[in-house]
Amino acid sequence: xxxxxxxxxxxxxxxxxxxxxxxxxxxxxxxxxxxxxxxxxxxxxxxxxxxxxxxxxxxxxxxxxxxxxxxxxxxxxxxxxxxxxxxxxxxxxxxxxxxxxxxxxxxxxxxxxxxxxxxxxxxxxxxxxxxxxxxxxxxxxxxxxxxx
Numbered sequence: 569x570x571x572x573x574x575x576x577x578x579x580x581x582x583x584x585x586x587x588x589x590x591x592x593x594x595x596x597x598x599x600x601x602x603x604x605x606x607x608x609x610x611x612x613x614x615x616x617x618x619x620x621x622x623x624x625x626x627x628x629x630x631x632x633x634x635x636x637x638x639x640x641x642x643x644x645x646x647x648x649x650x651x652x653x654x655x656x657x658x659x660x661x662x663x664x665x666x667x668x669x670x671x672x673x674x675x676x677x678x679x680x681x682x683x684x685x686x687x688x689x690x691x692x693x694x695x696x697x698x699x700x701x702x703x704x705x706x707x708x709x710x711x712x713x714x715x716x
Contacts, residue, residue, distance in 0.1 A: 569693035572600040572644040575634045576608055577626060577665075579656065582649035583611045589647075591615050593687055600693075603643065605630035631661040637670045644677040647683050656714050 574597065578586035590597060590612045598617035607626040613620060624630040636645040646669045656662055671675045677683035686692060 569599065570695065572693060573603060573642060574645040574647060575603045575637065575638070575643050576612065576620075576647050577605050577617070577631065578608050578609070578611070578649040579611050579626075579651040579654070581651045581654065585680050586647070586649045587611050589649075590618065591681055594618055596687055596692075597642065603634070603637065604668060605634065619643070626661070627656070627658040629661075631658060631665045635661070635665040638665070638668045638672050638674050641672075643674060644676050645686070648676065648678055648682075649685075652677060 575688070576586060576590065586608065589692070594615050598619075599710070602612075602618060603619045603623065604612065604620045605623050606628075608626075609620045609622040612618060623633040633653065633701075648665065648669075650656075650662060657699045666678075668674075675686055677686045
């Protein structure tokens with residue numbers, strides 16, 4: 569199994585869901601590099617077997633740092649439990665992060681059900697699951713037959 573660089577982020581109203589998911593999947597997650605924003609790191613740091621690399625607090629630039637990791641090919645998976653019914657003070661960063669994950673073909677889970685599907689997939693940890701676009705997909709690239 570390939571060691572993945574997994575970004576874990578949860579908004580305040582979703583922290584409990586992410587902590588429960590991470591605790592349940594600690595055996596698998598512990599074999600990968602975990603990258604977290606500050607408050608998410610505080611929430612999961614005490615789960616046995618997990619070591620985390622901490623970015624800034626989300627609204628203070630952590631979401632933007634996560635987006636930069638995705639854009640530069642330094643992240644393989646995004647697990648981002650965001651709060652769909654609350655406006656975030658850093659909504660622009662949240663949308664940019666999700667846009668970059670889609671643009672760079674990074675497998676993304678935004679809720680527990682999708683995270684369960686992702687981590688339990690036979691492709692998880694394989695090269696096929698993290699095949700990246702050589703260049704961002706634009707209308708011109710799509711007209712040429714893709715960016716793969």
